[in-house]
Amino acid sequence: MAKLNINGTVREVSAEADTPLLWVIREHVGLTGTKYGCGVAQCGACSVHVNGEVQRSCQIPLGDVKETDVIVTIEGLSVGASHPVQKAWAAVDVPQCGYCQSGQIMAAAALLKKNPKPTDKDIDEAMTNICRCGTYQRIREAVHAAAGVGTTGRGG
Amino acid sequence: MNNIVSDNKVLEKNMSLSRRTFVIGSAMAGGGLALGMNVPFGVEEAHAEAAATEVNVWVAIKPDDTCVIRIARSEMGQGTLTGLAQLVAEELECDWSKVTTEGITPARNLASKRAWGEMGTGGSRGIRTSQDYVRRGGAVARMMLLQAAADQWNVPVGELTVSNGVITHASSNRTIRYGEVAAAAAKLTPPDAKSIKLRDPKDWKIAGKPLKRLDTADKLDGSKIFAIDLKLPGMLCAAVKDCPVFGGKLASYDESKIAGMPGVKKVVKVKDSAVAVVADTWWRAKKALDALPIVWDEGPNASQSSATIADMLKDGLNATTTNGDRRNGDALKAISEALKKIEAVYSTPFLAHATMEVMNCTVKLSADRADAWVPTQNLEASLAALSEASGIPLGNCEIHRHDLGGGFGRRGGTQDYVHQAVEIAKAFPDTPVKMIWTREEDQAHDFYRPISQCKLSAGLDAEGNLVGLHVRVSGQSINALLNQKGIVDGRDMRQLQGLYDTPGDAQLGYDVPNLLIEYAMRNSHVPVGPWRGVNTNQNAVYMECFMEEVAKAAGKDSLEFRRALMKNHPKHLAVLNAAAEKAEWGKPLPPGIHRGLAQFMGYGSYSAAVAEVSVSPQGKLKVHRIVVAVNSGHTVNPGQIEAQVQGSVAYGLTATLYGEMPVDKGRMTSLNFDSYEIMRLAEMPKVEVALVPTYDFWGGIGEPTICVMAPSVLNAIYAATGKPVRSLPLKNVKLV
Numbered sequence: 001m002a003k004l005n006i007n008g009t010v011r012e013v014s015a016e017a018d019t020p021l022l023w024v025i026r027e028h029v030g031l032t033g034t035k036y037g038c039g040v041a042q043c044g045a046c047s048v049h050v051n052g053e054v055q056r057s058c059q060i061p062l063g064d065v066k067e068t069d070v071i072v073t074i075e076g077l078s079v080g081a082s083h084p085v086q087k088a089w090a091a092v093d094v095p096q097c098g099y100c101q102s103g104q105i106m107a108a109a110a111l112l113k114k115n116p117k118p119t120d121k122d123i124d125e126a127m128t129n130i131c132r133c134g135t136y137q138r139i140r141e142a143v144h145a146a147a148g149v150g151t152t153g154r155g156g
Numbered sequence: 157m158n159n160i161v162s163d164n165k166v167l168e169k170n171m172s173l174s175r176r177t178f179v180i181g182s183a184m185a186g187g188g189l190a191l192g193m194n195v196p197f198g199v200e201e202a203h204a205e206a207a208a209t210e211v212n213v214w215v216a217i218k219p220d221d222t223c224v225i226r227i228a229r230s231e232m233g234q235g236t237l238t239g240l241a242q243l244v245a246e247e248l249e250c251d252w253s254k255v256t257t258e259g260i261t262p263a264r265n266l267a268s269k270r271a272w273g274e275m276g277t278g279g280s281r282g283i284r285t286s287q288d289y290v291r292r293g294g295a296v297a298r299m300m301l302l303q304a305a306a307d308q309w310n311v312p313v314g315e316l317t318v319s320n321g322v323i324t325h326a327s328s329n330r331t332i333r334y335g336e337v338a339a340a341a342a343k344l345t346p347p348d349a350k351s352i353k354l355r356d357p358k359d360w361k362i363a364g365k366p367l368k369r370l371d372t373a374d375k376l377d378g379s380k381i382f383a384i385d386l387k388l389p390g391m392l393c394a395a396v397k398d399c400p401v402f403g404g405k406l407a408s409y410d411e412s413k414i415a416g417m418p419g420v421k422k423v424v425k426v427k428d429s430a431v432a433v434v435a436d437t438w439w440r441a442k443k444a445l446d447a448l449p450i451v452w453d454e455g456p457n458a459s460q461s462s463a464t465i466a467d468m469l470k471d472g473l474n475a476t477t478t479n480g481d482r483r484n485g486d487a488l489k490a491i492s493e494a495l496k497k498i499e500a501v502y503s504t505p506f507l508a509h510a511t512m513e514v515m516n517c518t519v520k521l522s523a524d525r526a527d528a529w530v531p532t533q534n535l536e537a538s539l540a541a542l543s544e545a546s547g548i549p550l551g552n553c554e555i556h557r558h559d560l561g562g563g564f565g566r567r568g569g570t571q572d573y574v575h576q577a578v579e580i581a582k583a584f585p586d587t588p589v590k591m592i593w594t595r596e597e598d599q600a601h602d603f604y605r606p607i608s609q610c611k612l613s614a615g616l617d618a619e620g621n622l623v624g625l626h627v628r629v630s631g632q633s634i635n636a637l638l639n640q641k642g643i644v645d646g647r648d649m650r651q652l653q654g655l656y657d658t659p660g661d662a663q664l665g666y667d668v669p670n671l672l673i674e675y676a677m678r679n680s681h682v683p684v685g686p687w688r689g690v691n692t693n694q695n696a697v698y699m700e701c702f703m704e705e706v707a708k709a710a711g712k713d714s715l716e717f718r719r720a721l722m723k724n725h726p727k728h729l730a731v732l733n734a735a736a737e738k739a740e741w742g743k744p745l746p747p748g749i750h751r752g753l754a755q756f757m758g759y760g761s762y763s764a765a766v767a768e769v770s771v772s773p774q775g776k777l778k779v780h781r782i783v784v785a786v787n788s789g790h791t792v793n794p795g796q797i798e799a800q801v802q803g804s805v806a807y808g809l810t811a812t813l814y815g816e817m818p819v820d821k822g823r824m825t826s827l828n829f830d831s832y833e834i835m836r837l838a839e840m841p842k843v844e845v846a847l848v849p850t851y852d853f854w855g856g857i858g859e860p861t862i863c864v865m866a867p868s869v870l871n872a873i874y875a876a877t878g879k880p881v882r883s884l885p886l887k888n889v890k891l892v
Contacts, residue, residue: 037514042828043512043829075377135803
């Protein structure tokens, strides 16, 4: 039995050591906001925070996770979607299908924690998750909005 | 490859469920869908909303004035749910802040004699083909609520006014809320929906406004349950592999090699071409499947490759027989006699849809009952597939709704993954089994955007006027695989989408005195299907990039050359002008930046784009800005239209820059995002949208603007380098 600290709660999981953290979170812990998209660390739909760093959980085997590692998933990012990134995402009406947005929000939250006023170039470099609906323009706008520099406006 | 399309056969067997025959939409754009349906204005017969009073099928109202608006179509990010609710609410005159939505399941629709009409969501039809009856549904509900108030107060209904769900009788200074009269209203006989005069869109207060989506909240905190996230008591999970060569079979597998692997319950042969491992978790099923030795009987298609397919297409460019054409004058003669001739061959590759949520489906089968939970663009086609594959009568089947993690045409008429999940679930009666494809399986077994080549010839006179144009498309047919009824007398005009003579849906915006446009069908073994924008994408590249070559040969400005051919197409022209104006066509650009433009029509809407690009001395492309103009007739939600246009830029540019599915040894080779690259945020250009509605028709929005992305960018590259680009994707093209 491995012990995991997820969203502030330590839980015991009985999964094989080579099980990716993504599937431990989804199938053993039962939190499904973290998504499977590619399984090869390309798309970022599985992004979570591990000790404050954004990580692609499909590439982290359970055996590499220590009980002391602090894991935060989209469900644990805030209470009542109150994180500034979540509020900005709502204000800018970012999501289309929504499938990739947990990962996008986790990536943006990690960016702003390190860099409270990111430039467009900073956003380009940090926000590398794939969105097939193509919400990129509004993601950029929402990251700026969450950073408190206002929005560029989008006609409504 | 059997049973990939679920058509109306199963439903026809169950005619007792429906007063009139109807055809399940295969969700294929431009498919000429014929629907006979009960006009959906009535009152649902089978169900009643528990906590709300059903006023009619579209509207139920709770005592606290919450208006529950029913939605039949699928939501996959395109915003149709919010737009449809706006249209109902507009006529209902309710308080928008009190609107919620409820998705209708296909069994409920069938049991109510299809009270909610068509459920298929493809071809950019979600709003434009339901707008009339949903608005009438809202209006009927409003009239019944007003009548109920009039009856209660014993005053003429004409003396009442309503705003935001509050009914007022001004002369007696009385008000009453919708929630207070809903129960009485529900007992009234509804007025004749068809005779109601709907509100003029110019007077809209809820529709036509850039309101925020209704379905955002649970996408922000991880609580939204997509079908892939489903958890049911006792549920098992399945991973599946189909023969990588299309048309191949499963020869054998060695189950003993995975005996004792954790969680594994069973290995299941799935029809004659696939094998699944079922386990207690999906990861364990997938791991065991990867360890399972499988022998495939790849069959004759294993000799096919991109090169053999290209040769086949090339043959079609010069073949004497064709599969559909349009013509006026004598193009071949005019070109041969012209002072100046231009000729070029273009090509576009197979593309995968790559929805972020991979194909998945959960099925539970019992002796006399079948349930499925599935992301689908066509709930009724999924229902038919479930019944057909399980043998359970349609009336004992249900599809549980889940919004889709992307659709793009993949999950409409092609219900292959539902059939597969049913076959697997048959091995576990009374047990829900969730089948999830890996990304690799999803890339390997798509219904790809059809591959094609196009040979174009043009003739110019001494003044540089276009006197003749010949377009020969040689490529794969979607109808040949998925909708053979669409091929009439050997003619398959669908592959010429956007080049039609007939107005209204996908008309070519140019008049050429001598014109010949032909399609030669050349079908490979690779399955094809509708891909967001379908054949407008390829045809717009061919037509609009070649027009650029011809304009250059004529020594004319790209915009002026096109305008001269568009005099009889004022709507096409107006949109082209709107894009040019917003992009300040003709105004000098900063050094190194070049413009390209394109215009095209599809899904009843008119689109044009101006791209601004730079190409570095090393040949590196950067797309800086794209201005897109679109006339969709009406604009139900300008904010969501803008989002769709932005999304279409990303989808269209991904295809332009990176998109290709090469074939080797009969199978697909780009099986994940490391090789099938997707454009990311850093490459997203600044998108500016000009909405120029003319309020005299209803066009689509999900698809029409994609097709102008590739040609506008390619034409800008041509302006930058002086060399036309004639094949996609750009990652394979040396620009300088």
